[in-house]
Amino acid sequence: MSSKPRPSAGVFRLREVVEVDLMMKILAVVAGVMMLFFLWPAYKHWSANSPKAEKGDWSAALFALGGVVLLVALLVMTVR
Numbered sequence: 001m002s003s004k005p006r007p008s009a010g011v012f013r014l015r016e017v018v019e020v021d022l023m024m025k026i027l028a029v030v031a032g033v034m035m036l037f038f039l040w041p042a043y044k045h046w047s048a049n050s051p052k053a054e055k056g057d058w059s060a061a062l063f064a065l066g067g068v069v070l071l072v073a074l075l076v077m078t079v080r
Helices: 009-048 057-079
Strands: none
Touching: none
């Protein structure tokens, strides 16, 4: 009978967690690349046929953005 030291169960569990974590990262990258690949034709169409900004568009966008900034500032002040 050999007297090799037997690793604890925790070591095997750690290896499984690391392997699963690595696989999840690889699958996430693959999914992101596939999404970019399938959405590329739609992006090209949208960028070629997008409406051009007119005179009042930028002021309306800045007004809405300013409202959001004020709302966030109000929420921050209420929790202090």
